[in-house]
Every structure is written in structure tokens, then in C-alpha cells.
Amino acid sequence: SVPIILDCDPGHDDALAILLAAGDPAVDLLAITTVAGNQVLEKTTLNARRVCTVAGITDVPVAAGCARPLLGRLQIADDVHGESGLDGPSFGAPTVDTVPEHAVDLMYRILTRHPEPVTLVPTAPLTNIALLLTRYPDVAAHIREIVLMGGSTERGNRTPAAEFNIFVDPEAADIVFRSGLPVTMCGLNVTHQALVTPEVLARLEGLDTDLGRVCAELMTFFAGTYRRSRGFSAPPLHDPVAVARVVDPAIVDCAEASVAVELRGAFTRGATVVDLHRHLDRPVNARVAVGLDQERFWDRVVAAVDTLGRR
Ligand code: BDR
Ligand code: CA
Secondary structure, eight states: OEEEEEEEOOSHHHHHHHHHHHHOTTEEEEEEEEOSSSSOHHHHHHHHHHHHHHHTOOSSOEEEOOSSOSSSOOOOOHHHHOSSSSOSSOOOOOOOOOOSSOHHHHHHHHHHHSSSOEEEEEOSOSHHHHHHHHHOGGGGGGEEEEEEEOOOSSOOSSSSSOOHHHHHOHHHHHHHHTSOSOEEEEOHHHHTTOBOOHHHHHHHHHTOSHHHHHHHHHHHHHHHHHHHHHOOSSOBOOTHHHHHHHHOGGGEEEEEEEEEEOSSOTTTTTOEEEETTOOSOOOOOEEEEEEEOHHHHHHHHHHHHHHHHHO
């Protein structure tokens, strides 16, 4: 199976990304690292520990990373994820702890010691990943690829032009897209096809496990905020799409393109400029997700929750 490190900011969709990464046999989850994004670092880290605790993920190190973006101040998404960053279910005190090492140092240590190159799956602002690449330039040889959730070929969700993960730390995203490493971008244009419909919710509830019920509660909260703040009839489960691309590449169709991150626009800072039609004559630097096999995607997500829930 494919060795991966998941870098996240849980977050409702990050929580499901953790479950897919830990529960699907096609990937080997080596570490979970956290960053500030949907909520402040203390909360996203606590939430990662909560998810690991309810899912019985006790053999994967969890490490906290950067508390703020490379430049400027942190912007959070409490309008979508609530005060805790993972509102909905009531969680007991987590029994899974963090390791006493910065996420970036943990990633470096795991990457350089692993016998084969490792895939990084960031589902959050790219601060940790940018810091890893700049602080440890020799790490590049140990990274197989970076498969991230962020950006869009179309419009944004945090501003008219920018998607949240890129908007929060555009400089970090710029470093990642200009790194020369193989980068796959799973943006809103595909994640908005991964909608948690009532049918999906019924499948999670129908698993009839405590974990299935926690997931259903998470998704019910997420559906409510997405309905009220964004007018969605069902919420898009962004982050597991990036994990799914690694689990089974056929789930997410990609096209090669040049991707640039807008750093200076008066209204467009944090936008991903994706040149799918080769207008700009810039070199290709990314694979960009353009299609989602929804049926296979949900089968994998539900199966992972089922597997973990029965352990
Ligand atoms: C991204 O922003 C966050 O709120 C979600 O967890 C996801 O990673 C979607 O724009
Ligand atoms: Ca996220």
C-alpha cells in the first residue's frame, strides 16, 4: 500500500479524510500532522486527537505544526466548522496524545527514514508543507508526490476568487506549486461533486456502529452550516477527495496544467490560476483534478468508516 502523511486542520471534512486514510487498506498512514486553518492550532490538534480516539486510531503519531500562516494573520472558518472546529457530536476527553515534536520535524524524520518515497496529502493551508520544503531542502528526494485539497479551476469559496486553504496561506501554496515536485490539486471544481446527500448520511447511519453515528452527527452539523452560510442543499466533503485520489487514482480524473497562485491581486489574493487551455505558455507544474467518480468515492469512504467502526 502507498505510504502517506496526512496534514490537516480538522474540520469536519478533514475528520473524514483521517478516517479514509486510516481505514482504507490501499494506503499506509504514517502520521497525522496538524496546522492552523479551520480553527486555531490548539483546536485542530485537539480535534485530530478526538477523531483518532473515537476511531481507535492509536498506532499513528499525531504532531502539531504551525499556528499561523507564513505571512499575515490567521483567518479561520468557524462559520462552517463551529466554535470547536468540529461541532456536532459530543466528544469525551481524547486518549490519543500528540508526540512531543513539531509536525515539520516529525515529517522530515519519517520521510528520510522510510524505505521508499512517501506521498504527502495536505488538506489544509500549506504552511507546514512549505516550511518542510524550505527548512529541509533535501527532503524533496523522499517525497513521491503531493496530493492536496485546495484551489479551484473555477471560482473560490472564501472570496469570489480564492478557495479557503490557499486563501489562508497563499505564500505557502506558492512555494508548493513552484517546488518542482509532482503536485496534484484537488480543488472545489471536483470537491463540489462530493456532496453528502441524505442517501450518503443514511449509509453512514446504517453502518450501525458508534463511529458511523459520530460521522452522521458531524455531517449533519456540516450540512446545517453549509445550508445556512452558503446555500448548499448538501455539504461538499472536500478533503477525502485528495485521499481518494491516492487510494484509487481512477476515482479522480486529472489533467495536466500550469497552476499559479495569485499573491498580489486587489480582489484575487489566494486564487489558483489554472491554465487548462494553455493560454499562457507556462510550463506544466501540476495535475489538476477535473472529474470525480462519485459512486466509487462514496463506496470507499463508507467502507473505511465501516472497517474502523468494527475494529
Ligand atoms: C477546505 O477548507 C476547509 O474549510 C475544509 O476543511 C477544506 O480543507 C475547503 O475549501
Ligand atoms: Ca481541511
